[in-house]
Amino acid sequence: MKKTRKIIEIDDELCTGCGECVPDCAEGSLQIIDGKARLVADKLCDGLGACLGSCPTGALRIIEREADEFDEEAVEEFLAEQKKKQETAAPTGGGCPSAQLKTFQSSMSCQAANEPNAQRGAALSQLSHWPVQIRLIPPTAPFLENCDLLIAADCTAVAYAGLQQDFLQGRVVMMGCPKFDDQQLYVERFTELFKTRKLNSVTLLIMEVPCCSAMLQIVKKAYKDAGAEMPVRQVVVSTQGVLLDERAW
Secondary structure (H helix, E strand, O other): OEEEEEEEEEOOOOOOOOOOOOOOOOOOOEEEEOOEEEEOOHHHOOOOOOOHHHOOOOOEEEEEEEEEOOOHHHHHHHHHHHHHHHHHOOOOOOOOHHHOOEEOOOOOHHHHHOOHHHHOOOOOOOOOEEOOEHHHOOOOOHHHOOEEEEEEEOOHHHHOOOHHHHHHOOOEEEEEOOOOOOHHHHHHHHHHHHHHOOEEEEEEEEEOOHHHHHHHHHHHHHHHHHOOOOOEEEEEEOOOOOEEEEEEO
8 A cells, every 4th residue: 555655765876886775774675786776665665764874975865755655574574585595695795786705816926926016016915805894794705714804993904004914914804993884783793703604713903092992892792692712812003003902802
């Protein structure tokens, strides 16, 4: 039954298909289709606008128009169906077209010496996979199995000059900001990861600023909830790029 109610509207011209809105829609009504955010079905959108704040271009807004009534049962069925598909399908890295899972083959020393960057004296990247953002890496990503995991706050990448050589080399990295991202999503993501994948070790790299301490609490809660046992190293970096503290727990 249709009625006039509040519902999401997407401006195709402003939408870049970044996928930032997808995780914030608890009903799963937003998906990236053909490179743009789309409303899967009117009945799946509650019209509350929880996704609005995540859109970097302002492509989302709430309007009033004639639409199917919001159907909670349909939402539950849809989410269950999506979960089943995710469990049986190959990992993909989320809705963003640029976030497909990739593993990079590391260069051997003789190959590295012949790389253009190496010839110019620049260090080669130690990144072994893509994507790197916590919210875009599913716990089922193949590169997470039997890895040494680096969980790094976003700002550490620019604050600490030696991150690539001192922390990234030989590790899989998951990066994020606990201040601007969904902290509960982080807890759930790490809890599932710690429960289902075998990790050799975890290194947590955070900044000295107060908001970054939330990342420590997130990882500790996920570690406890998952009943994890792998060794964890916690490292704190100053805003001027100095290693302030390092401890194991």
